[in-house]
Each structure stands twice: as C-alpha cells, then as structure tokens.
Amino acid sequence: MSVGALQSTALRGQLYGPGLAPAGVPTTFSASALGLEFNGDNAAVTAPTWHRLAWRHGGFNATQLIVEWTTDAGAYSLAVSDAAAQSVLLAHLAPATQVAAGPSRGTRTASNAVIAVLVVVPLLLIGLLVWQADRLIDWAVAKIPVETEITLGREAFAQQRTRLALEDSHPAAAMVRELGARLGRGSKYPYEFHIARDDTANAFAMPGGFVVIHTGLLARADSAEELAGVMAHEIQHVERRHGLRGLVHAAGWRVALSVILGDTGGSLAASWVENLGALRFSRSQETDADLQGVQALVRADIDPRGMATFFRKMAADGSAMPELLSSHPASEARFAEVEAAMPKGRVFPRLAYDYARLRGTTK
C-alpha cells in the first residue's frame, strides 16, 4: 500500500467490483465535493459524482452504508461499517439516490406480513392465555355440550368403577338415591348415586352426574341432614361444571379445542378421561359448591345446617378424617361463609329417615 493509505483523513471500507477479489478488498478512500477517490491499489477505480451514486443502509442489521455505481468495467459496491466514515459519506450523498434495502418490494411486504402474523399471533395467544385464562376457560367450558360431558363422565366413571367396591344394595342406598333426586330435581344431568365400601370419610362427583358416597362418610355423618349437606355440595360440583372446568384448566387449550370439535372418541380424549377421577377443585370452586349447595338444600326443604355441622365436625377431627377435606380444602373462612349463608328464622322439617340404622354398621 502507498503512504497515502495511512493518512489519518482516509476513510476505510470494503470495495467490491470487477477485477477485485470476490470477497472484496479492504480499501481506503477520501470523500470531497469532487466525489469519491480511492487510494493505493484501488486508485484506478473511479466513481461518478455524488448525485449519481445509489446508496442504502444494508448488510447485517443494516449496519453498513453501501454505495453502488456502475462503470464501463462493471458494477461496484463500497461497504462502509465505520460510523464516522458513514457520516462523512452521508454528508455528500444525495437523498434522492437512496434505494430501498432488501429484495423486491412486493414480495417483501407480503412475506413480512406472514412472518409478522406468525410471530405475533402465538405471542398474543400466549399473552391472552396467561392474562385471561379464567375467561378463556369459562368460554371453552361453555362450548362443551352437556351430552359430551355426560359421555365423558360415563367413560371416566366406568374406568373408576373397577377400582370401587360399589354397594348398591346397601341399606342406605335408597335413602341416598332419594336425597339425590330431591337435590338434583330439574337438573339436565341424569344423576347416578352410588355407595362404595371405603372406610375413608369421603364422597366425590364426576362430570355428567356420577356421585359416589363412601361408607366411611355414611358412618361419620350423624343425620340424614348431614349426609344431604355433603351430597348437595357434590351435586353442585356437577351442576356448576367444576370438574369440566378443572379439566380444561389442566389439559389446556389444545384439548379444549378437540372437545369443541366433538372429538371425544379420539385417543386424545381417552388419555385424559383417566385423569377425571383424580380431579381436584380449587378453593373458589369449593366455596361455590358450598353456597350453591346451601341454596339447593333450602329449595329441597332440607335443613342446610347439616352441611355446616358436618364440615365443622370433619375439620375438628383433624387427622382422623383428612380425606374429604384434603380433596375439598377447608378453612375457617370457608366455614364462616357457609354459616353466614344459612337462612335465618326458617324452620325445616326433619328428614324422616332412621339414619342411625340405615347408615350401617361401619364404625
């Protein structure tokens, strides 16, 4: 290189053009009112006057200033990355000769639109899901037809059934069915009430109206009103579609979509029907089932205080009967809400069952 290349006023860039290395050559140049002038090895390269030089911000992340021109020898490009050198050039370059970066405009815009949609839509969807998960789940649950829910529940219950020791000829079976029919009167769900031999004081309901009472719960309750209180609570889990909501919540958007599309027979559905039995409810759902249960009891003309006293008893028992309360989380606030919901000054007729005899001999 000549001495001129080392002058401090020289600007640096990479020059591409005919006769030069394909990867371009590092070059120094000067910019003046006369135009671009290259130094050293590239002194022979000429460029037209400023207003005839096309230029653009291009290259990786548009970090380069790229100046382009054509001579008789061919097309030349000068790529300048140094910011100071860029500003010297920009002072000379004519705004009118700036060209758009990137490939042809039309396809570019369409392609960019697609890319933007593909980037933005999933992000929005995720944002929406995180932000409005509750509402979206409500919406999805509302889209699931009752028939689908019943089909699902039946399938889930059929699976669960093999693990249960159902005692449909239990002395209390008729009472359980009668109470259930009273509490579920007018429902769109065809309820089934079962008693299962299990010493844990528990009861559960599956979507579609499958309610199971453990013999341990029958033994623990001291009146038909207390039993009715638990049943009213379980029935409201069905009526309020808590199980379905929990399912949608747990299984996510994809599953909800398949249900909306009616794909309950699919393999997808089969895999999560199994999970129905293991469903847990949220605290707000429990409170909802309590309060709605109290109202259902009142409508059925059954004393709702049975629910309150039974829950209190279970909680006071602590370690002895943790099952019902562990799958139906309890707290003082929850009991207080139930007790506050009791109708004041109304007298209910006692249920005419010989409860102590019917509940059986289970301890």
Added chain:
Amino acid sequence: MADVIDYEIFGTEMQYVEVELDPGEAAIGEAGSMMYMQDGIALETVFGDGNQQGGLFGKLLGAGKRLLTGESLFMTIYSNQASGKKRVAFAAPYPGKIVPIDLSTIGGTFICQKDAFLCAARGVSVGIAFQRKLGAGFFGGEGFIMQKLEGNGLAFVHAGGTLLKRDLAPGELLRVDTGCLVGMQPSVDYDIEYVGKIKTALFGGEGLFFATLRGPGTVYLQSLPLSRLASRIFAAAPQRGGSREEGSVLGGLLGGAALGGLLGGDDE
C-alpha cells in the same frame, strides 16, 4: 494487530486444524475444542476472549454476553512460551469442514452462527451480534444471537457437512435454507423470507422460510446443519421426546406441553 499464525488443516470429514505458534504468539479457542498441544505452550483461561478492556466492568460485560450466547464463559489462550515454534490443534465438534477466514482480507468483520467459532489468532475479538430483524431471529434457525469475529488475523469457523463459499456480486440474491447459513461478511443483507401458503406455515413445514442473502459479499453455507443431523438422529432413536421441527415455531408452541403448562397449575 493480531498474531500472524501458520496453520494446517488435517482430515477430510472429521477435521482438525493445527496452528503453529512462533515464540510469544498465541491462539484463542473455545474451551473444550483443543485436541492437543506441544510442550512449551502455556494455557491460560480468561473471561471472554481475553481482549476485553475497561477493567472489571468490561470483563463482566463480556462474560454476560457470552452467557447470553450460550457459549462457555471462558476462552482459553494458548501461548507459546518456548523458544521455538510450537503447535496446538483444535478439532471440529462434528462432521464437516474447518474454514480459515482471514479477517484482514474481508474487511475485518465476519458474522457467523453462534456455535461456528472454533479458534483464532490472539487479537481477534469474539463478540456477539444481535439479529435485529424479527423474522430472522424467529425463523433463522439460529435465533437472535449470532457471533461477530473482529480483527485482522486468522479465525477458524466450523461448518457441518460440505462447505460452500459463495461470493455474491452487488445486488445478487441467494435464497438459502435457514439452517445452512454458516456466516457472511457484514455487507451482506440477511433477512428471512416466507415462501408458500400460510396454512402450510402453521401446520408444519421445513423449507418454508428461507434466508435471503443479498450481495455484495461472501457467504459460507453448510450442507448439513447440526440441528438437522440431530433431529434425524433423534427421530431415529427409539424413545420419543420433545423434538422440534426445524422452522415451525407455532408447532412448537402449540405442542401441548407449553400451553398445558401455562393453563395447568391448579390454584388449589
């Protein structure tokens, strides 16, 4: 000035590069890429590429950047402290070609995919270049973070499979599968272009997104991106797991797990 090193590349498909260091010269390498070194070469592990200036803060910044790129936090400097020439060799991590790039002849800067760098003469700085174009970041196959090699010495990058060096004339456009880009001169426009119907894009699709490279400048392409090799091996392996198709972001996002996870987690 970066050290002027001599080198020799050995092997055909599983290559290694042997670098010859004069007394006092040094090479930098990604920790873990060294194959062997002769006695007399001292080894020093440094934060970043050992070029950071500005004291502790500069060093921390460099370290932070390297953490972001997913690279090892440390670079190793191999310096010849003997009185004669000594050799140190660096091996390619998977089948492919080692490409020597003389930064002084290409304008001082080379942009490459973030795991492409193998080793370089001391004085070459290894930094990161954030891809600022959304499309390229999401669909470019390599995310938003690329590597930027700067200086005036030799650097060695690694390409998977067979290497193609292509010199683009001013304005010349080349469409490339996104994973096949190894690196380029910074004068090359790099963007992502979508070709096809939106339906195909949503429901799976390799080759729907192309990297568009526009000259002037030199680009290096690889015939076998590691991600493609890995996904074929993964698909052929007996067990299944969370593999992700190349180029389909939505497919990955809708892959139940992600959304299920978001919706899951009962508030019980």
